[in-house]
Amino acid sequence: MDEAIKMKAENVNFFYGKTQALKDVSLDIHAHSVTAIIGPSGCGKSTFIRLLNRMNDLIPHAQLIGRVYLDCQDVFSHAADPVELRRRVGMVFQKPNPFPKSIFENIAYGLHVNNIKDKDFVETRVIESLKKAALWEEVRHRLHESALKLSGGQQQRLCIARCLAVSPEVILFDEPCASLDPISTAKIEELILELKKEYTIVIVTHNMQQAARVADYTAFFLLGELIEFNKTQELFTAPKDKRTEAYITGRFG
Amino acid sequence: MYIKEKIYRWIFTVLAFSSFVFLVGIIIVLFRESLPLFQKVRLFDFLLGRFWYPTYDPPEFGILPLILASVWVTCGALCVCVPLGIGSALFLNELATPGQRAVLKPLIEILASIPSIVYGFFGMVVLAPFLQQLLHIPVGLCAFSASLILGIMAVPTVCSIAEDALSYVPRSFREASFAVGANRWQTLTKVVIPAAGSGISTAIILGISRAIGETMTVLMVAGGAAVIPTSFFMPVRPMTAAIAAEMGEAPMGGLHYRALFSIALILFLITFLFNIIAELVSRRFRLKLGLAQ
Ligand SMILES: Nc1ncnc2c1ncn2[C@@H]1O[C@H](COP(=O)(O)OP(=O)(O)OP(=O)(O)O)[C@@H](O)[C@H]1O
Numbered sequence: 006m007d008e009a010i011k012m013k014a015e016n017v018n019f020f021y022g023k024t025q026a027l028k029d030v031s032l033d034i035h036a037h038s039v040t041a042i043i044g045p046s047g048c049g050k051s052t053f054i055r056l057l058n059r060m061n062d063l064i065p066h067a068q069l070i071g072r073v074y075l076d077c078q079d080v081f082s083h084a085a086d087p088v089e090l091r092r093r094v095g096m097v098f099q100k101p102n103p104f105p106k107s108i109f110e111n112i113a114y115g116l117h118v119n120n121i122k123d124k125d126f127v128e129t130r131v132i133e134s135l136k137k138a139a140l141w142e143e144v145r146h147r148l149h150e151s152a153l154k155l156s157g158g159q160q161q162r163l164c165i166a167r168c169l170a171v172s173p174e175v176i177l178f179d180e181p182c183a184s185l186d187p188i189s190t191a192k193i194e195e196l197i198l199e200l201k202k203e204y205t206i207v208i209v210t211h212n213m214q215q216a217a218r219v220a221d222y223t224a225f226f227l228l229g230e231l232i233e234f235n236k237t238q239e240l241f242t243a244p245k246d247k248r249t250e251a252y253i254t255g256r257f258g
Numbered sequence: 259m260y261i262k263e264k265i266y267r268w269i270f271t272v273l274a275f276s277s278f279v280f281l282v283g284i285i286i287v288l289f290r291e292s293l294p295l296f297q298k299v300r301l302f303d304f305l306l307g308r309f310w311y312p313t314y315d316p317p318e319f320g321i322l323p324l325i326l327a328s329v330w331v332t333c334g335a336l337c338v339c340v341p342l343g344i345g346s347a348l349f350l351n352e353l354a355t356p357g358q359r360a361v362l363k364p365l366i367e368i369l370a371s372i373p374s375i376v377y378g379f380f381g382m383v384v385l386a387p388f389l390q391q392l393l394h395i396p397v398g399l400c401a402f403s404a405s406l407i408l409g410i411m412a413v414p415t416v417c418s419i420a421e422d423a424l425s426y427v428p429r430s431f432r433e434a435s436f437a438v439g440a441n442r443w444q445t446l447t448k449v450v451i452p453a454a455g456s457g458i459s460t461a462i463i464l465g466i467s468r469a470i471g472e473t474m475t476v477l478m479v480a481g482g483a484a485v486i487p488t489s490f491f492m493p494v495r496p497m498t499a500a501i502a503a504e505m506g507e508a509p510m511g512g513l514h515y516r517a518l519f520s521i522a523l524i525l526f527l528i529t530f531l532f533n534i535i536a537e538l539v540s541r542r543f544r545l546k547l548g549l550a551q
Pocket residue numbers: 021024026044045046047048049050051052053064
């Protein structure tokens with residue numbers, strides 16, 4: 006496995022107005038691996054991964070101290086373009102959020118906004134993305150129907166396909182299975198394992214079995230602090246910190 | 259206790275249904291007072307007749323000039339209220355800082371609370387003479403002035419409904435768009451506005467029905483000539499203005515009186531139709547965004 010560092014957070018502190026949501030977090034995200042982020046509700050997991058593609062830029066009065074790197078480039082420097090960053094670092098959200106457009110248009114959207122107009126190319130890319138997201142067989146005959154007619158699990162895979170279409174390097178998942186049934190969840194997990202061959206993946210999850218199943222590395226957050234970060238297997242079998250142990254054995258959180 | 263509750267229930271039911279009773283009552287009166295006209299005047303001649311000379315002998319009851327005047331003035335008003343109303347809605351929703359919002363939103367709502375006679379007065383005393391001088395037109399009280407004033411009056415309707423529609427667009431749509439590398443402008447034009455599209459159409463339709471039904475202002479500002487308009491700078495007499503100006507002098511039960519009621523009936527049907535369309539469109543909008551139960 007390629008052990009290069011794809012993204013890196015360095016002494017990150019993040020504030021919503023006066024409340025501090027992240028405290029001095031430093032974390033390396035390894036290329037072509039799955040990094041899971043776990044921790045109790047409100048501990049800053051979403052805040053952290055939304056920093057990685059600058060989604061938090063849209064929040065008024067938010068402030069960042071610290072650095073985030075993508076391939077050794079500071080993504081918050083003045084020269085960095087958030088729009089370009091978000092193309093390279095895609096995101097799949099907790100609730101499936103397809104646009105009220107057709108399945109095809111949903112996936113082609115990312116290409117259109119990035120000024121890719123060539124029809125054949127767009128079509129090929131749409132099909133390719135649907136195949137990678139394991140949705141092609143289910144929708145191949147209804148590409149021009151509304152995406153909102155799909156089931157929740159299908160919608161989430163559509164969102165993954167939409168994300169893949171712009172060929173990102175990193176994909177951020179914020180509790181992608183939170184609103185899905187066990188079968189859809191299993192499909193998404195399988196997909197994540199498949200995708201990590203090509204992409205670098207960060208996933209926030211409340212489900213510790215899920216983290217154990219899909220992640221190579223796991224980070225445990227508590228009250229805005231990164232308590233422990235290690236290979237998943239080690240973190241779950243031999244946690245170094247008492248609080249990690251308490252959390253993964255279900256004694257709080 | 260039980261009886262008391264029953265009484266309350268009964269009172270509120272009656273109150274709620276009273277508007278239904280009023281509606282039916284109005285419709286009955288409109289039909290009863292207007293229909294006898296068509297024993298004397300053919301519907302075709304009434305709707306498409308080119309001459310409105312209700313007091314001549316013999317009288318002519320062609321309301322085409324009035325209908326066209328309403329159409330012109332309403333279209334003119336749309337050209338004002340659509341860009342202004344939707345532009346302000348977009349600004350309020352997308353660009354305004356919370357401070358600007360806190361100032362602008364109430365200001366626009368105040369526009370809606372100004373009585374129409376005040377708008378009419380303003381049009382007569384300030385706008386019409388000003389336009390007359392500025393554009394070197396023969397009369398300031400014309401379709402153009404009326405359109406401007408009506409348009410401004412309809413801005414709050416259009417703006418507040420369009421703004422609601424925009425704010426109903428879930429944040430998750432915007433986030434999804436940003437997450438694939440769309441910029442703000444692309445997100446607005448390709449995701450937010452299409453998603454709010456039918457809500458924005460509702461805003462425009464209700465703006466139309468607001469403009470078409472407005473009476474006092476057009477009575478004061480449109481100029482009042484019942485001729486078929488050929489230019490925006492001609493004085494015109496929209497349907498509402500004709501009713502308001504002539505009802506007082508038309509002998510009750512006479513043909514003129516019935517003709518005015520027929521105009522009212524047609525106005526009622528037009529605005530009714532527009533409101534139904536608006537309702538259907540906005541229902542589709544709520545369905546599309548998954549807001550309807
Ligand atoms: N937009 C915001 N404005 C102000 N405070 C916020 C905002 N978003 C999050 N917070 C606060 O920041 C802290 C971290 O929130 P965050 O959403 O990152 O937690 P989380 O770990 O993702 O929780 P969950 O598991 O419930 O999703 C919380 O205390 C939350 O109240």
